[in-house]
Amino acid sequence: MAKIILLNKPFQVLSQFTDSEGRATLADYLSAPGFRVAGRLDYDSEGLLLLTDDGRLQQQIANPRHKQVKTYLVQVEGNITDQALGQLSSGLQLKDGPTLPARAKRVAPPQLWPRVPPVRERKSVADSWLELSIREGRNRQVRRMTAAVGFPTLRLVRVAIGQWRLENLLPGEYREATVNLPGENTGAHRYGYRRR
Numbered sequence: 001m002a003k004i005i006l007l008n009k010p011f012q013v014l015s016q017f018t019d020s021e022g023r024a025t026l027a028d029y030l031s032a033p034g035f036r037v038a039g040r041l042d043y044d045s046e047g048l049l050l051l052t053d054d055g056r057l058q059q060q061i062a063n064p065r066h067k068q069v070k071t072y073l074v075q076v077e078g079n080i081t082d083q084a085l086g087q088l089s090s091g092l093q094l095k096d097g098p099t100l101p102a103r104a105k106r107v108a109p110p111q112l113w114p115r116v117p118p119v120r121e122r123k124s125v126a127d128s129w130l131e132l133s134i135r136e137g138r139n140r141q142v143r144r145m146t147a148a149v150g151f152p153t154l155r156l157v158r159v160a161i162g163q164w165r166l167e168n169l170l171p172g173e174y175r176e177a178t179v180n181l182p183g184e185n186t187g188a189h190r191y192g193y194r195r196r
Contacts, residue, residue, distance in 0.1 A: 001178050001179065001180060001181075002052055002053060002054030002056075002057045002178070002179045002181055003035075003052065003053045003054070003176060003177070003178055003179070004038075004050060004051065004052045004057065004164070004176070004177050004178075004179050005030070005032055005035060005050070005051040005052070005174050005175070005176050006048060006049075006050060006164055006166070006169065006174060006175050006176075006177065007026070007029065007030065007048070007049045007050075007051065007169075007172075007173075007174040008046070008047060008048065008049075008166060008169040008170060008171050008172065008173055008174070009026075009041050009045075009046060009047060009048075009049040009171075010024075010029075010046060010116075010171035010172050011044065011045075011046045011115050011116065011171070012024060012043055012044060013025065013026065013028070013029070013043070014026070014043055015037050015040040015041050015042075015043075015049055016037065017032075023043070026049075026051075028172075029172045029174070030174055032051055034053045035051040035052060035053050036051060036052065036053075036055075036058055037049065037050070037051050037062075038050045038051060038052050038057065038058040038061035038062045039061055039062040039068075039070075039137060039161065040137075041158055042140060042156075044156075045156040045157070045158065046115070046155075046156065046157045046158070046171065047072070047073075047156075047157040047158035047159055047166055048158045048159060048160060048161055048164065048165070048166040048169075049158075050161055050164060052179075054179075054181070056181060057179060057181060061161065061162065062137070064135075064136055064137055067135040067136075068135070068161055068162040069133050069134070069135055069160070069161075069162060070133065070134055070135075070137065070158060070160070070161050070162075071131065071132070071133040071158070071159050071160040071161075072131070072132050072133075072134075072142055072156055072157060072158050072159065073107070073110050073112070073129060073130075073131055073156075073157045073159055074129065074130050074131075074132050074142060074146060074153055074155070074156055074157075075109075075119065075127055075128070075129050075153070075154045075155035075156075076127060076128055076129070076130065076146050076151035076152060076153055076154060077122075077125055077127055077151060077152045077153075077154055078125065078126060078127070078128065078150070078151050079126050079128045080106055080128045080129075080130050080151050083149075084149040084150060084151055085104045085105065085106065085130065087148075087149045088102050088104035088130075088132065088145060088146075088149060089101055089102060089103065089104050092145055092148050092149070093148075094138075094141075094144050094145070094148060095144075096138060099134070099136060099138075099141070099145060100134070100135055100136055102132055102133060102134045102145070103131075103132070103133040104130055104131070104132050104133075105130060105131050106128065106129070106130055107129050107130060107131045108129065109129050110129060110157075112157060113170055113171055115155060119154045119155050120154075127154055128151075130146075132145070132146075133160075142156055143156065164177075
């Protein structure tokens with residue numbers, strides 16, 4: 001059995017436990033000796049981050065070869081069009097090569113926690129939300145994809161990785177689960193909360 005931690009990584013927190021520049025890290029939210037991050041989440045992105053104490057499980061989650069579906073709620077500048085959603089769904093050509101087809105759909109503004117600091121609001125420019133699911137994990141891929149179709153990302157929240165979902169965790173909160181390899185989630189056993 002492997003152990004896994006599901007953490008809601010806050011905005012502007014590094015997906016690591018130390019930083020030489022004094023930025024916020026995972027150590028500000030939990031103590032997890034022996035756990036390693038399974039797939040990163042950018043400093044300026046929020047949401048589900050997985051950590052595990054098992055190297056095999058870490059590879060199953062993080063290695064692009066296993067093609068775990070990652071689902072994001074994305075706030076973009078402008079009213080996302082059907083054409084842009086179609087392009088995202090078909091796959092795009094980025095500077096580092098073509099993307100795989102994604103699942104993309106327009107969604108109503110989700111009920112999320114307030115971001116600190118908040119997204120800059122521009123009264124003259126509308127914004128909209130989409131749900132985007134990808135099987136890759138290139139550097140800043142979602143942001144580059146929405147920019148490529150003309151809708152820059154304003155806020156990015158990862159809500160699921162494979163079978164694991166963020167559910168009702170608030171920023172800095174986490175829950176632990178045990179996993180029967182190869183990947184059966186047996187449920188959450190303990191809840192933890194942000195510490196300061």
